[in-house]
Amino acid sequence: MRKKITFTACTLLLLTAGTAIAADEVVKITVESNAAAVKAVQTNLNYVWTLIAAALVFFMQAGFAMVESGFTRAKSACNIMMKNLLDFAMGSLAFWAIGFGLMFGATTTGLFGTTDFFLSGWTGPKGDQWILAFWMFQCVFAATAATIVSGAVAERMKFTSYLVYSFVVCALIYPIFGSWAWGSLLNGNGWLEAKGFIDFAGSTVVHSVGGWCALAGAIVLGPRKGKFGPKGEVRAIPGHNIPMAAIGVFILWLGWFGFNPGSTTTGDTSIAMIFVNTNLAAAAGVISAMTLSWIMFKKPDIGMSLNGALAGLVGITAGCANVTPTSSIIIGFIAGIIVVISVVTIDRLHIDDPVGAVSVHGVCGAWGTIAAGLFNIGGTTAAIMTTQIIGVIAAFVWAFGTAFILFKVIDMTMGLRITEEEELEGVDLAEHAAHAYNDFQVIN
């Protein structure tokens, strides 16, 4: 209780301030002390904003879990939930122990950080607390990158292997790439940011990295039984709970209001434009994906429309702080078109990505990064575009490459995929001896 009393005392103090000077405020009020006090309040506001934004981004875990589970079969729903729970739990600890230091620790090479493991930069409750606030915000980002994969590998991956994967992503793959683009936000200093790479909230750093890992996972695993017919025809394996997937998309959209504007880590007026851009891009993505699906399939497709929203959101993530609202609409609109074409194409390539993670996060992440250069408010140049493209390629090479190796190694050692029979019965039963919907008769 003591601590709480202190805080409250402080609160009361503030409440009564202006009418009387509190007893323990013996320092004389001066112009300088006032200036310091103002800055302290702004600092407090920055903490409050950054941490609320982190909470919103955390909530995206629930959104991902719902989208992925809704778009897959009832017999895999427990497993999806477990994967989303565990990649966040594993990811938090991995990022605490290793990832954060690699990403934001001091570096001489520009390739990865070598300090700040285990939050060692924190000097206790009386020291600077920013590293904790910043860690919290970055931790939920790392977990987002990790969780993107779980949809693409759904319904057929061994649970143990997924745990290994999510540890490695949060401890190594994501942070190392992250250090290249964002290291200098704390103590690091990456080669990519040195070139002026624009990726404000992570179209590439978070989404493409996650998306390309997802691609590697889906390729190494192979498709779910029945996804492609004997003559190579693409078959639909419809998701078991479309309303749940839709609510998941709404939650993700909400979370993005933390993801993008929260990336300012500053509570100031600049967040307004980022909010508006985020919202308009998502709206435009819905419209274009729905329209294109309507043209292509004769009906406005709900799965595609939902993916359109996510496509718009991923697309605006890189440029949300440096494009105009009108540009955001264009960026989101194009993202919505890209996602539809990409989903269909990936199916045709006989890669089985049950929820469209590769298209939404990988492909639209790349688009968003390029668009951030193209539509840059300050104008675009060949140099800017070159850097953006370098970033996009670097993300693909690094994330796809390392994840491919990782999945291959897991496959060869502990095994990556459940048996055919287990897959037919459902991964829930095989891996967790459980059913998701015990009072309902479930088909499929």
Next chain:
Amino acid sequence: MRKKITFTACTLLLLTAGTAIAADEVVKITVESNAAAVKAVQTNLNYVWTLIAAALVFFMQAGFAMVESGFTRAKSACNIMMKNLLDFAMGSLAFWAIGFGLMFGATTTGLFGTTDFFLSGWTGPKGDQWILAFWMFQCVFAATAATIVSGAVAERMKFTSYLVYSFVVCALIYPIFGSWAWGSLLNGNGWLEAKGFIDFAGSTVVHSVGGWCALAGAIVLGPRKGKFGPKGEVRAIPGHNIPMAAIGVFILWLGWFGFNPGSTTTGDTSIAMIFVNTNLAAAAGVISAMTLSWIMFKKPDIGMSLNGALAGLVGITAGCANVTPTSSIIIGFIAGIIVVISVVTIDRLHIDDPVGAVSVHGVCGAWGTIAAGLFNIGGTTAAIMTTQIIGVIAAFVWAFGTAFILFKVIDMTMGLRITEEEELEGVDLAEHAAHAYNDFQVIN
């Protein structure tokens, strides 16, 4: 990345402030600069608060989707999700292009604004950003008004027609009424606010307008097949997922903590009373609706109790900033009674409103507006009450009138309703060639 670096630099600056004056702060600190800095921090706080509130209001879309879908049949669940997704997407773009200007643009007539279309009032990232923050907050309000209708017209309306409808509501019907009551919050100047109309957060502006549009839609469409028996008896068409509807109500309740106190668009101490009032009215609405349903139907009815919460929330929306907590309990309590009677009455009138949207938003919105006058902290007068009643009537005439015409025109041109056979098979299949629950056997 450049932008992000700047922000962080600024953050670090603030963190170090008080111990040292940062290098690039060459301006001398004076009493005046301090005063300006304080105001800037408060401004920042206002942005943060307003935009977080906007995010909460955005989340109400998920709440509406869940309530509406839970209270209707499984065979319509995809369609409801699509409608809620699309009215928000359409609405955002319509409000960006047209609605916002009509509502908050400058006006000479007091009837609608004529400036600020396409966010043209925004002068770039270096200018005043308030218009963006304000747009964001108002945009989610407009979408709320639009989405109210989707429940009332559920399970039988053509999807294309719904798209047209939602565009018109967000572009014209809602903003024009809004300009009468709220225009002066920006550049406008409405005839109704000039009379002193009290509707702090929109019992009338948002909820009644949405509710009366819903009424028009339900009337023009006609009831779902089977809702009324051959002898005119009212038949229940039970919703397919009551827990989902219940969680939707909790989400709406949460969203209202953005809707009402966020309408201050100022992060100050006045929001406390609005929070408390909002919560107490909802609680009282639950109690009274449950109790009355218990008396009327012998059992405490879950649908009515949930509607009671919403009734209390809608009821307190107008007066949340100018009635006491005790008055809020009374207002919410009465709203809970009204909603039960209204739902039963609307059924008896052979109007099929599957989720009770007309009762919750239309009728309780009117009650809330009147109650805001009656229970006004500063006392009530005949003049105040007259204005409140004028506002209520104006909303009904305008919203019901224009929506009725709109739906009639749609009906006569492109058709408003799916065919009988399509309705029997389900609107999901007819309009989206999809099922919501592919692994479950669904009855009905």
Next chain:
Amino acid sequence: MRKKITFTACTLLLLTAGTAIAADEVVKITVESNAAAVKAVQTNLNYVWTLIAAALVFFMQAGFAMVESGFTRAKSACNIMMKNLLDFAMGSLAFWAIGFGLMFGATTTGLFGTTDFFLSGWTGPKGDQWILAFWMFQCVFAATAATIVSGAVAERMKFTSYLVYSFVVCALIYPIFGSWAWGSLLNGNGWLEAKGFIDFAGSTVVHSVGGWCALAGAIVLGPRKGKFGPKGEVRAIPGHNIPMAAIGVFILWLGWFGFNPGSTTTGDTSIAMIFVNTNLAAAAGVISAMTLSWIMFKKPDIGMSLNGALAGLVGITAGCANVTPTSSIIIGFIAGIIVVISVVTIDRLHIDDPVGAVSVHGVCGAWGTIAAGLFNIGGTTAAIMTTQIIGVIAAFVWAFGTAFILFKVIDMTMGLRITEEEELEGVDLAEHAAHAYNDFQVIN
């Protein structure tokens, strides 16, 4: 509208400040007025933060409803929703009328407060608003304590009896204990806090109190039919919607970002550590509970893993502001182990707690309180530990004792349990004449 205009004027004022002095600001700006203004802004920030945190804690109601409903049978889902809705509604009004005064009113005995009933301490919109903000935050805490019980008594308790119970908990049982530990946060002054009891956000005050009430309820009610076999063997009664339960846990985790850091009721830098601690403890709880369940049952159990998250969260609640992140991991890890053992043990004791409320909230709440002493940043002493243990015991004796009497009295007067036949058909049908999933065939 008038109020709104005022607020906006004020906003605009702030926006233009720094370039010009607004007309109605006639007071001369001085060093003192600046100091007062800074404090006022910080006060505003405290309100904003506290109330947003309250909104997050409110949202935990939805999380509880989903967890409890997901972990029980489909035939009880409406009833669980009703209980969670009503305990919040009842609780809000009970806490407004009685509970808040007992908990935070002035006291001479240190046993309970005797002022501030019906929010009588509030002096109107021009007076100090803190009591309202504080009430709001404390109200959602009271409702949390109440709602913990609903899971433990699920599927067999009479609805009327539950209403009586939730009124008494929010009006008497919780507030009186609360006044012992937290009374001095406002006008009270409890005997336990006088000893230096550490329970920053309520491992004991909220969770253990709720958990021990749950234990009393589960014991007095007896197990659900079929939970224990004729030979005393423990039988599983699997929950009907595990994904819903999982999403509920994500929502609770989110809500805890309001629960713990919000308990500062101050928007300052101290919240960062609380965020991090909260998150790390939850993550560690997941890992340890999953691992132990894997060892014990050969499979990583989803129910246990989810409970592990909650166990970690409850465990860190007491000490979140005065242990280090590393300690938080240890505390959460141990909590995850405790919860698995406790759930199995309570089953073996033939107490039927369908969702594990006693283990999660009661047992892990006790652990968290002791851990807050053990891992105290400032070091631990025998005196600290004695006080912590006294607090833990006091909570058990008070909450279990009074709740046991309460449930017994209800049982003997109005009856506590539905009939056997009603239980077989389902409490939804018996108490609400309703089904949760009307379009699905439900087994069980």
Next chain:
Amino acid sequence: MKKIETIIKPFKLEALKDALHDLNISGMTVSEVKGFGRQKGHTEIYRGAEYMVDFIPKVKVEIIIEEERVESVIEAIINAVRTGKIGDGKIFVLPVEKIIRIRTGETDKEAI
């Protein structure tokens, strides 16, 4: 005694039930099935892949009845559910050798 099994369109169940009530039929059992006959399935779309839903949701109604009432029941069924469109369904009649009412132990005709 015979068992009449009829497979009908789900939304016709209400009408069938009323018709059988009018005949004073003392019991019936309903289950959800899927099937196809002349009426074939339709195409659905899921995230860009079209697929055939072969089986159409139907309702199976089983009525155990005395031999002499079989004809009248068949007639009632046809009248109640026939729309003249493909997919109206079918009626099958099977022999039943024994009936027991569990509550009372009554058998055969008394047990119907």
Next chain:
Amino acid sequence: MKKIETIIKPFKLEALKDALHDLNISGMTVSEVKGFGRQKGHTEIYRGAEYMVDFIPKVKVEIIIEEERVESVIEAIINAVRTGKIGDGKIFVLPVEKIIRIRTGETDKEAI
């Protein structure tokens, strides 16, 4: 060979299964059905409208068995599920002409 169809209260399935196990019954098939007999439905309420739920959830159990064991199975069913209350359910016996075990191709008695 005969097919015994019995319609019982869902919560009696467990008891029935145990009883049949005791008889060494080698297989059974269970499906969810709804029905009414003497036991009629009940009233429910939905947002202020009362409505009849005519059909009561039941479980149908099918057992294919040698003719000579029919009586003992019937007895076992009655003992296991009878409560004496309305809605206890019914037993129907139908002739079966042929049985095949798919895995081995065995037929009739060997296939049961």
Next chain:
Amino acid sequence: MKKIETIIKPFKLEALKDALHDLNISGMTVSEVKGFGRQKGHTEIYRGAEYMVDFIPKVKVEIIIEEERVESVIEAIINAVRTGKIGDGKIFVLPVEKIIRIRTGETDKEAI
């Protein structure tokens, strides 16, 4: 006319449907059932309590067919669904006395 009832593994339905299509079977009815035969259930875990799931999800397919086609249908079923593992399922043949197509009123062979 006969009714062929076969209880198979759910994921074999697709193969069975194709096989019956090839035989030009004009209709079939499918329902979800649970059952056990030689194949017994398995253990699941729920929050620390192990429990037996006795009944395994199966699919029941009913085909009404002319007597002379019974053998070929049985053969087709066996070929389509047999895996040789326990749980492959069973086929039962029952007599049917009458068939009516509701839409047209055709009966028996014409109605199949």
